[in-house]
Amino acid sequence: MLPAMQELHVSNDILDNRVALEAAWDRDGYWFFRGVLDTEAVERLRSKFLDEIAQLGVISPGDPIARYSGKSLSEFPFRMEPLAARKIWKPFVAEPAIHRFFTRLLADEPFWIPTVEYRATPPAQDRSRPRFDYVHQDGFYNAGIPFLICWIPLAEIDADVGGLVLAEGLHKGPYLHDLSQPPLFPIPDGAVPAHAWRRTTYRPGDVVIMHLNTPHTGVANYSDRFRLSMDIRVMAASGNTPIVGNITSITQREVAVQGEDGRSGTFTFDESTYSRGLDGGKVPLDEIPMRFQPGDEVILASHEGRVTVLRPPH
Template sequence: MTHPMPIDALPSMRELNVSNHLLDDREALAAAWERDGYWFFRDVLDQGAVARLRKVYMSVLDEHRVARADDPEADYTGEDLTGFPFRMEPLVAREPWREFVGEAPIHAFFQRVLGDDPFWIPTVEYRATPPAQTRERSRFDYLHQDGFYNKGIPFQICWIPLSTIDEQVGGLALAEGLHKGPYLHDVNQPPLFPIPAGSVPDDAWRRATYQPGDLLMMHINTPHSGLANYSGRFRLSMDIRVMPASGHTPIIGHLTDLTSTSVSVLGEDGRSGTFRVDTDTYCRGIDGRKVPQAEIPMRMQAGDPAIVAFEGGRATLIRPPH
């Protein structure tokens, strides 16, 4: 098993660099991004918008009686977690991220930081993580680089805490400056290609005590991992993915045709295309596993919602939106 650091090493982990003072200086922002592979901004997201999003999470926790809707700490009540929607499926269906990014001050902040209109990739995770049931596993949930599983979409990950996430609660740790490649994932271990233990030097790890209003933006190839929750509270966060609208955006819509050598897609924005599929095309389900080329038409079909990324005439990625 991947076990990048001893379980008790979090206290010695260095803090993330804070980039608030670089806002509105595009060159300085770009230099920090190039050096670190992330920007961490303190208290930049409208507190009202964050609170409204958090309220949606809390209503699900309250319904399952695992926390009280009005509890700012989101303390776990101890109620049985059988039947608790660990992937927050009710939110996946309801898509509260759309309302969130549509709030004027949130939209304005992303325009400011991107220097362009935001183009949102609908790959969103709502995380309401209860206290860990065991401390026998590594504190690191799953070390990965999003880029390995999302080839050809140069998005930036936006990791958004919705409650105080201190060292006990865990949250997220990343490896600073390791986004420049090569991928750390082991290409010889299909279908998930895990990162081998020891790939990230211990002194590269960074974390922070996250607060509502903070925003961590990561390069698509920055190695990172969620951290097991060792507190008595829920860990509440959302991660969403953004690109500048003028960038090389993927087509997001529905498949119109799919064989093991070709994919056609019609986008919600009216764009469409037909692209070559080859052994390097990463076709995946929501779990990230790569589908062998010959099996692709058995896994997805015309009519399915999909994101298709491409380079020239070749599809680099075919995946469901979530």
């Protein structure tokens, strides 16, 4: 069982009140909106998840609640690489109703950062382990990219199914990650006070928008069905957006990129650069030229010509 937690604050009534939105953001480190995303658009996205996992035989074709069939998960793609390869987030955020909501929320055109997680989380096979998956703060791994985290449930997610829990109001303090434990620098057990955790029962059409420094984690799935959700990052287009594009050249201390939007440049990197590997860990400085090659798709944030973050888009 999950420990008792307070409910998330619902922000629907302040959606068009910029002053109140900013006050809630400063106080809580998140906004939670009920039923604001077009449910037909969400259903179209969800159907792609269901089709993919049905092909793997872990649910029955056409099962609307994605009940686990019991088939071995030894070859199950837990990061949903087939969906990632198809970039199914792009048609979803291009849906007119979805675009309108985020434009309304941001009071600007949305700039989507292709750091996307497609989650089809099966029932936990080992229920002796703690239910919290991995408590973390996204900002620790993405310095210089002031994005908003958007977590979107694609089906009802109650306490048994698990879902997202976040630590309210802890976005203003220092990073909680342990710098003595590379390469992932985990947040130590107990660093987040128990009274700060928040969650709710999520439904299609809901969305949680989090500050990049808000501690959060997924919760192990104790139901009989798959947990379906997608999280993606967004910024206001007029903000200090990173370059999303491809490496054109890389040396021991410099990387050149060509962005999808026409921006390009050559940037230096050093020990302070957070070069992120596929596992989220920090790539040692001397290994960066070996981990990244010309042609690789990357997200690059910089400050005064120096790379603050260099990472693949997944």
